[in-house]
Amino acid sequence: MSDRFPTDDVLDVSRRRVLETGVLISGSALMGSAAGTAPPTAVAQAESPSVACGDSVRGELTPGDATGFRGEGHYQDEYRFEGTEGEYVSVSMATVGSDGDGFNGDPYLYLLAPDGTIVAENDDSGGNLNAYLSVTTLPVSGSYTVVATSYAPEQSFQYDLTVTCGDPFAREPIACGETVIDELTTEDATGFLSDEHAHDAYAFDGTEGEFVEISMNGVDVPTGGDGPLADPLIALLDENLDLVAWDDDSGGNLNARVNARLPQDGSYTLIATSFFPQTYFAYDLTLECRGRLNPTPLACGESVESEITPDDDSGVRNEFGQHFHDAYVFEGSADQSVTITMQADRLADSSDEFEYPLGDPYLYLFDPEGTLIAEDDDGAGDFGALIQQRLYADGEYFLVATSFGASEFFPYEVTLACSDPTVPPAEPIPVACGDRITAALEPTDSTGFLGPDYFHDLYDFEGVKGDVLTVSMSGSDGDSFLVLLDPNEEVVVFDDDSGGGFDALLAGVELGADGTYSIVATSFSPAEFFEYELTVQCR
Numbered sequence: 001m002s003d004r005f006p007t008d009d010v011l012d013v014s015r016r017r018v019l020e021t022g023v024l025i026s027g028s029a030l031m032g033s034a035a036g037t038a039p040p041t042a043v044a045q046a047e048s049p050s051v052a053c054g055d056s057v058r059g060e061l062t063p064g065d066a067t068g069f070r071g072e073g074h075y076q077d078e079y080r081f082e083g084t085e086g087e088y089v090s091v092s093m094a095t096v097g098s099d100g101d102g103f104n105g106d107p108y109l110y111l112l113a114p115d116g117t118i119v120a121e122n123d124d125s126g127g128n129l130n131a132y133l134s135v136t137t138l139p140v141s142g143s144y145t146v147v148a149t150s151y152a153p154e155q156s157f158q159y160d161l162t163v164t165c166g167d168p169f170a171r172e173p174i175a176c177g178e179t180v181i182d183e184l185t186t187e188d189a190t191g192f193l194s195d196e197h198a199h200d201a202y203a204f205d206g207t208e209g210e211f212v213e214i215s216m217n218g219v220d221v222p223t224g225g226d227g228p229l230a231d232p233l234i235a236l237l238d239e240n241l242d243l244v245a246w247d248d249d250s251g252g253n254l255n256a257r258v259n260a261r262l263p264q265d266g267s268y269t270l271i272a273t274s275f276f277p278q279t280y281f282a283y284d285l286t287l288e289c290r291g292r293l294n295p296t297p298l299a300c301g302e303s304v305e306s307e308i309t310p311d312d313d314s315g316v317r318n319e320f321g322q323h324f325h326d327a328y329v330f331e332g333s334a335d336q337s338v339t340i341t342m343q344a345d346r347l348a349d350s351s352d353e354f355e356y357p358l359g360d361p362y363l364y365l366f367d368p369e370g371t372l373i374a375e376d377d378d379g380a381g382d383f384g385a386l387i388q389q390r391l392y393a394d395g396e397y398f399l400v401a402t403s404f405g406a407s408e409f410f411p412y413e414v415t416l417a418c419s420d421p422t423v424p425p426a427e428p429i430p431v432a433c434g435d436r437i438t439a440a441l442e443p444t445d446s447t448g449f450l451g452p453d454y455f456h457d458l459y460d461f462e463g464v465k466g467d468v469l470t471v472s473m474s475g476s477d478g479d480s481f482l483v484l485l486d487p488n489e490e491v492v493v494f495d496d497d498s499g500g501g502f503d504a505l506l507a508g509v510e511l512g513a514d515g516t517y518s519i520v521a522t523s524f525s526p527a528e529f530f531e532y533e534l535t536v537q538c539r
Contacts, residue, residue: 321406368395
């Protein structure tokens with residue numbers, strides 16, 4: 001990184017403390033009594049130096065710096081910049097030089113909103129232990145603060161910090177039905193996942209309710225003949241650059257495939273990149289589109305008998321050829337768990353001793369925003385499809401009943417059962433305002449909150465009516481998902497990616513009652529296992 005930031009060109013910007021009063025809250029104040037130290041002295045914002053979009057800053061963490069935001073002993077520098085509501089911002093922090101043992105330090109970044117709440121945080125997304133965070137849309141206009149610190153305490157090192165703003169994507173057009181053959185190279189743009197992830201960007205116009213399938217297939221041998229295997233990753237963004245859907249390996253053999261229902265009319269952006277940093281390979285990218293569904297209403301407790309026929313619509317599932325489907329819609333709410341089954345009719349063999357299904361059902365479930373939240377092939381047994389899912393939002397959910405194989409035609413029965421959700425069967429871990437916890441989603445964790453294959457950790461804290469809560473979940477290798485439950489175990493708010501990248505953030509939630517609240521830390525996709533850091537702030 002050092003040759004990208006020549007010393008003569010680096011700005012001489014001094015550090016500042018995060019304000020305890022006014023527009024920002026100090027790290028020690030956020031830690032409260034748990035830190036056991038008085039908050040740092042407030043500084044007038046007018047005297048605080050700032051960085052502008054596009055600036056690169058050479059800094060150093062030393063024992064003389066302020067501490068306390070991440071924890072006692074974590075040296076920190078703070079920088080202020082003016083942000084605009086809806087603006088795209090990315091921040092990178094990379095070490096400079098070496099201590100002789102090959103370890104330069106482990107940077108950690110926080111981005112704070114004008115009111116002091118965490119907007120995003122990151123540890124290692126910049127590669128080689130460097131930190132990188134991006135926020136597609138800033139929540140408000142005002143003075144934001146970047147806290148540059150270290151993952152572990154008492155680390156001293158020089159670093160380069162860069163702030164980039166504005167739309168970072170140079171897009172090429174792609175049309176429905178088109179396949180583009182291209183290549184990720186060292187000459188491509190970076191900055192979506194990190195400054196070491198090359199990406200290509202494509203644009204298309206979409207219509208609310210339209211279904212799209214995007215596939216990205218990479219070659220097995222990377223460009224140049226060495227390095228990691230091709231492992232494509234696709235992200236779909238709306239015209240506000242908010243994440244609609246993403247995928248890593250659903251296309252099989254490390255290839256990526258996204259199925260999504262577009263939430264609104266407008267221009268959409270496809271990001272074709274790699275799961276691993278510094279990975280370069282040729283790929284083909286295909287965009288398939290189909291019109292709005294004409295769904296049949298389905299009610300809780302109802303079973304519908306129908307048939308997949310050649311006269312049905314097709315296009316939602318395209319693997320292995322043309323798949324025909326029926327579509328259903330039902331009203332869901334954040335206080336429901338649903339169980340959906342699809343069973344093909346059965347036919348007895350010539351001896352009448354055995355029966356076998358006439359087809360292999362496949363189910364897709366889309367949430368009100370059009371995101372695919374569950375799919376299944378054989379979960380019900382004997383080729384029957386089963387989805388068990390906890391709903392986390394009110395609105396219309398869309399169910400697509402199709403087949404696993406192409407051109408399968410058979411009669412079937414689909415059933416929707418709804419129930420009140422149960423409390424997650426996990427021993428809650430108590431947390432308090434100001435706590436930062438490092439944990440991991442593991443195969444030994446409890447399941448059943450979002451679905452049977454979604455692993456989660458459960459945290460309890462005592463809330464006071466009127467307090468404003470911010471919770472962040474930052475995972476370096478997974479897609480974090482947070483849910484907040486009130487003392488009556490009802491969903492208050494949930495989030496997937498508001499923390500930047502694939503990190504979850506519940507920002508500025510005003511508590512409506514005194515009592516014990518629960519934080520469910522889980523993943524957006526089933527069977528994800530990764531380390532994460534959970535941060536709780538109150539004011």
